[in-house]
Amino acid sequence: MAAALVTAWVVLSAAALVVESLNSEGYALLSLKQSLKEDPEGRLANWDASSSDPCAWNGVTCKDLRVVSLSIPKKKLSGILPPSLGSLPSLRHLNLRNNYLSGVLPPELFTGAPGLQSLVLYGNSFSGSLPPSIGLLVYLQALDLSMNSFNGSLPLSIVRCCRLRTLNLSRNNFTGFLPSGFGANFGSLEKLDLSFNRFDGAIPGDVGNLSSLQGTVDFSHNNFSGPIPVTLGYLPEKVYIDLTYNNLTGPIPQSGGLMIRGPTAFIGNPGLCGHPLKKPCSSLAGGDSSPSPYPYLPGNYPPQNPGDVPGKGEKGMGKTGLVAIVVGDVIGICLVSLLFSFCYSRLCACCKHRYDHVYGFEKGEKGRKDCLCFRKDESESLSENVQQYGLVPLDAQVAFDLDELLKASAFVLGKSGIGIVYKVVLEDGLTLGVRRLGEGGSQRFKEFQTEVEAIGKLRHPNIVTLMAYYWSVDEKLLIYDYIPNGSLSTALHGKPGLVSFNPLPWFVRLRILKGIVKGVIYLHEISQKKYVHGDLNPSNVLLGKNFEPRISDFGLARLANIAGGTPTLQSNRMTAPEKPLQLGGPSEISTAIPLSNLSSYYQAPEARKAVKPSQKWDVYSFGVILLEVITGRYPIVQVGTLEMSSVQWIEQCIEEEKPLLEALDPYLVKDMDKEEEIIGVLKIAMACVQGAPERRPSMRNVWEALEGLPMSSVD
Structure with missing residues (x-):
């Protein structure tokens, strides 16, 4: 019996050694x-x-x-x-x-x-x-x-x-x-x-x-x-x-x-x-006599008859005939130019008077009596290079006319590389946002019209509605629905010169982010032309009465270019803060960073090259916005003497396994019970800011990821 027990113990011990050894x-x-x-x-x-x-x-x-x-x-x-x-x-x-x-x-x-x-x-x-x-x-x-x-x-x-x-x-x-x-x-x-x-x-x-x-x-x-x-x-x-x-x-x-x-x-x-x-x-x-696949490009025009081919058919035109044609052309061009200059100067004088008082210029009646204005039916005989002026509604609910717009009270909201923005209040109390574009571009009316009317067809709760536009030879206006609560940038960082402001709680920030995604998905997938915004940043995400986001400035750079302005796509739309950007607490206050350099930090790396715009540009920009919403910091930060983008800084924090609190907006500390949600959004942000565009998710994927988070407090 004892021998049997010893044998069993030896067998079990050997089995245990086998189990415990590395496979x-x-x-x-x-x-x-x-x-x-x-x-x-x-x-x-x-x-x-x-x-x-x-x-x-x-x-x-x-x-x-x-x-x-x-x-x-x-x-x-x-x-x-x-x-x-x-x-x-x-x-x-x-x-x-x-x-x-x-x-x-x-x-x-x-x-x-x-x-x-x-x-x-x-x-x-x-x-x-x-x-x-x-x-x-x-x-x-x-x-x-x-x-x-x-x-x-x-x-x-x-x-x-x-x-x-x-x-x-x-x-x-x-x-x-x-x-x-x-x-x-x-x-x-x-x-x-x-x-x-x-x-x-x-x-x-x-x-x-x-x-x-x-x-x-x-x-x-x-x-x-x-x-x-x-x-x-x-x-x-x-x-x-x-x-x-x-x-x-x-x-x-x-x-x-x-x-x-x-x-x-x-x-x-x-x-x-x-x-x-x-x-x-x-x-x-x-x-090889095979036809060119591009027979009508310059240099490949096909002969229409034997006389068109040099050296065949009738002789070419003589020297005297050529001189006569050239002289006639020169005289004709001079006459047309004189007529054009006269009409243009009279038309400019009239139109300029009609809107000068909106922009703070001196108002007078004498100019109105002396000017010459063309109505639509009178101007049809003019060259299309000189287009009629007028207010063109793009929304069926537009009930105001040009006179009402020009008589309204106007207040400057801001200036940027793409014109001045006004808050305009009509006599009946209707409030509009009006952006004044360049003063040139008189020869590109049809191009402007095509672009602006395509933008005017966009209708989505998270995109600012373009209600009407005004075109004249020397002035172009875009009239939008007015959005009352400023921009997301102001909501995150406050207004320059104001020490205190009411920071957005996490659930509001999350709701804003979801609204932005809905708007961009509409541009990318649902709208007729599958657009790319190309300049997405917190300054052109406006906030409505209940802080619902409304994406603005879509197509603005191209319109400004057609209208004769000199915009840059990533123009500085932010006013530099009076307080410096901060990182990591009171001991690491950086020197003030000029916000004129900020816009490029929202751009995808490949967008800085001359390539066709891609929807993945918007995904990258949205990723930077996500980081700004989470950290409360601008997209360029400075630690000591080192300056880096927020993307680089967050990557460094992740690699060094720093706690979330070190990167989190101090105003969100009270929302640490939502840490799981915040980390989930941070992961989405890091996917969006991948350097290679093909590694970034689509905005539809971003929406699905946000919906997959346990956001019980978000509508």
Whole structure:
């Protein structure tokens, strides 16, 4: 009996030792730790051979005691990846981005973990070629190897990864042709970035089959050659195609989305020609008589009859005839100019008098009697370069006329790089917001009319309504619904010169943010033209009677440009505060930062280049607004002698694992019971301010994320 008990005890003890020993996956992870040269932040400190449970180690996630995820981003790890990582057969996600890792990718990683779904290694120093065994990852959905030093051509087997949704290989040294079937096999691909490599050869024609693509498809800064495939225009219209700085040649196909791209999508390709480039396509070389795809561009006009071709048919016009035509043209131009100058001066005098008293100019009756004004029916015979003046309503509820507007009391609300803004109170008590634009642009009335009437059709509770406009040769006015509670910027920071103000509580801030998102979604998705605001910041988010947000200044920069003003898109619309910007408490008060520099900090990084506006610009701007709402700080902050953007500062706070209170607006300390909500919004903000536009969510995604927060106190 005693012997049996001893035997049982020995067996149970041996079993316990087996249970407590580290399994094979634990040893695979330890081999990774041993392959690292540096772990300065001690992220892998609890990776210990004496531990029996690797699932409790930092960065490791398990399911059914199997490692399914390994995520250690931005921890300054240096070293290589060992082949033993292939001993994690259940691994689904590997994220080692933004470290200092180097060396080659071990093929064993792909052969040993065929179920891998995401491989994110961007921002390291990996080199070498991509192993052909990557074709075994048939479940792979996200492959991001950007910002490394990979080289060689892409293995043909990569097209077997047919579930890929994200493929980012930018900023490496990849060479060679894109594999055959690149477009046909990636039907689920949503994001594609091949920029800043050395790919060459033709862009595959089957790329046009990538119907799920979104955002920017980036082929820029490579050595792609040959013609642009016509099928590239078949990509979704919302997709921005960047072909800049390659060796592409021939005419730009006029198919689908390629027809609406501006010239900035094609610059850096000297061999390209045709619309939208200002470079006509010359006749085909070698005597080929095939018709030019752009036969009516300058330099390619077809002959209408034999006499039109030099050297054929009748002789050209003689020298005397040419001189007579030139002299006649000069006399005619002079007469028209004199008539135009007379009419213009009389019309300006009249129109200027009618609105001078609104802007504080001297008023007099003599000018009214002497001036000459054209009514609409009288001016129709004039050149369209001189348009009639008048008040044009854009809203059916506009019941006032021009005389009522000009007789109203007007108060200056503010001045900016895009005109002066007035608060105008009519005799019947109706209050309007009136913006005065430039004094030129008389030759662009039709363009102004098209733009302003398109804006006037926008109707949404979170967008300021453009009710009417006024056009004359030397004055342009935009008449808006008046919004009484100022801007979000003033609500967050107070008015200059006022020491105290009533700060917004968290639930009001959250409600404002949701309203902004609704307004931008309307511009992006629901409005007829799928607009981009392009200049979203707290100064042009106005607050209504109940602090409901109303987005303003949409399309304003373009209207001001047409009207003859000299606006900058990111003009300084903020008055500099008298108190300095502060960071971190009384001991770290910075010097005053000129707010004229603030506007650029709301801009997405790519918006500072000459590219077609993208909706992701607005997403980035909204992310900066989110940070401003959470921190109560302007988008540029200063700690000691260091000046940085609020985005950089928050990233630093997160990396240093500082408590939320250090970044939170002091006025929100009383709302710390909502800490979970605030952190949730902060995470959304950090997603919005990603440097690469394709990594930012859409505004629809932002709305869904906000709705997913436990916001019981928000309407």
